[in-house]
Amino acid sequence: MIMGHEAAGIIENMGKNVKDFERGDRVCFDSTVYCNRCEPCQKGYYNRCESRQVLGVSTPDFKRQGAFAEYVAVPWWIASKIPDHLSFTHASLLEPTSIGMHAANRAPVSANDTVVIIGAGTIGLFILRASRLKGAGKVIVSDINEFRLDAAKKLGADVVVNPVKSDLKETIFGETKNKGVDVTFEAVGYAKTFQDAISVTKTGGHIIAVGNLEKTAEFNLQELVARELTFRGSYASSGEFRDCIELVASGKINVEPLISDVLPLEDGPRAFDRLLKAEENLLKIVLEP
Ligand SMILES: [Zn+2]
Helix, strand or coil: CCCCCCCEEECCCCCCCCCCCCCCCEEEECCEECCCCCHHHHCCCHHHCCCCEEECECCCCCEECCCCCCCCCCCHHHEEECCCCCCHHHHCCHHHHHHHHHHHHHCCCCCCCCEEEECCCHHHHHHHHHHHHCCCCCEEEECCCHHHHHHHHHCCCCEEECCCCCCHHHHHHHHCCCCCEEEEEECCCCHHHHHHHHHHEEEEEEEEECCCCCCCCCCCHHHHHHCCCEEEECCCCCCHHHHHHHHHHCCCCCCHHHEEEEEEHHHHHHHHHHHHHCCCCCCEEEEEC
8 A cells, every 4th residue: 555645746647638737737636536526526525525535545445545656646636736936845735734724614713712722743733723824812732742732832822731731621711711612623533532622612612523543432411412512523625725725835824843854755664663653753754756
């Protein structure tokens, strides 16, 4: 299985019916290969495509070879040209940027809403940027890793919490006049962090589930019912990818702080070893074929 679904490159060749592109165009593409014909696709919900495939993902239903390669073939309708001044390294982060943007769009984040993001991995950090762009008021980020909390601060978090060091609910209630936040993004996906998400969200608030590391999570049903919480899942993106080109190219979303290293493609296995060992503080490693 060739992994990789966050990529950018140059068009080397294309099918004879492709009209809007030329050889040599600099492009990037969505990670979801959608059919563009089914009902969800027609409505613009590309991430819900009935016959979607995801680049570099081995799940049997979605399997498609990915982009850690010199060449990758994708349908023209998932590709977009990128401006000349946008580097391929930065463009390769358009896809995770769009995941964060989609999550923020799944929530009714409006001006001055308080937001908490549980999990400051790269997706959590992109949700942070997207929430800021949507005009969120106070943005609180929680993670057990100090390096990631530091990155969150650099990317505009107002408050960061390490729940190992201080009580998450107490801190968040202290920051929100004992009400809890309007919107919580759960970007980890453990039962515990999902329960945390419920406990820090105010009555009538919204919880957007982005992470899913554990298959099941128990929670008090009465919290959902009696506090009229709204739960929503957020999966991949549905068109935000193209909006993100301008946001990243203009620097409104600065992806540079998320890039820990840039290595040649052949160093891929070593890059994975480093990420797996987790001895260093790493966010994204970009591979250059
Ligand atoms: Zn479709």
